[in-house]
Amino acid sequence: AWSVAMFLTNALMLPYLGARASEPAPAAWREAKADGTAAGIAEVARGEKGLLSRAFGVVGLGVGVLSVYWALFEDPAAGGDLAARGEYLRRLVTEDRVSLAFVVDIALFSVWQAWFIGEVDEEAPAACRFVPYWGLAAWLML
Numbered sequence: 093a094w095s096v097a098m099f100l101t102n103a104l105m106l107p108y109l110g111a112r113a114s115e116p117a118p119a120a121w122r123e124a125k126a127d128g129t130a131a132g133i134a135e136v137a138r139g140e141k142g143l144l145s146r147a148f149g150v151v152g153l154g155v156g157v158l159s160v161y162w163a164l165f166e167d168p169a170a171g172g173d174l175a176a177r178g179e180y181l182r183r184l185v186t187e188d189r190v191s192l193a194f195v196v197d198i199a200l201f202s203v204w205q206a207w208f209i210g211e212v213d214e215e216a217p218a219a220c221r222f223v224p225y226w227g228l229a230a231w232l233m234l
Contacts, residue, residue, distance in 0.1 A: 110204060141232065149232025156225060198224065 220231035
């Protein structure tokens with residue numbers, strides 16, 4: 093697994109971590125969590141989102157908005173018009189192994205995000221589960 097992960101960056105790490113997380117928690121801890129007496133971080137023990145989760149959601153949303161703004165509206169003298177930027181992105185993804193690995197990571201992360209949010213929060217809106225990146229940022233802020 094590690095040799096393949098070296099060539100596809102983290103493409104294999106998310107399923108591996110998901111498989112590790114599927115091991116059941118001890119019965120005593122599950123009972124303590126159910127009655128609200130579990131020790132530990134509130135997000136894990138009581139299923140509540142804390143300030144850190146909300147901050148990650150806000151920062152992630154800000155980075156995403158800035159990225160889209162930069163790609164669509166930044167000065168054409170800095171990187172060409174939108175068509176030139178699209179052509180550069182296409183060429184980069186088809187010719188550069190690292191860029192292709194990031195595309196594979198994004199695709200696998202999108203599938204993992206849908207599963208993860210569904211497992212952690214059964215009442216999460218569908219948009220939070222099935223819209224990659226933006227949905228995760230929104231879910232962290234909810």
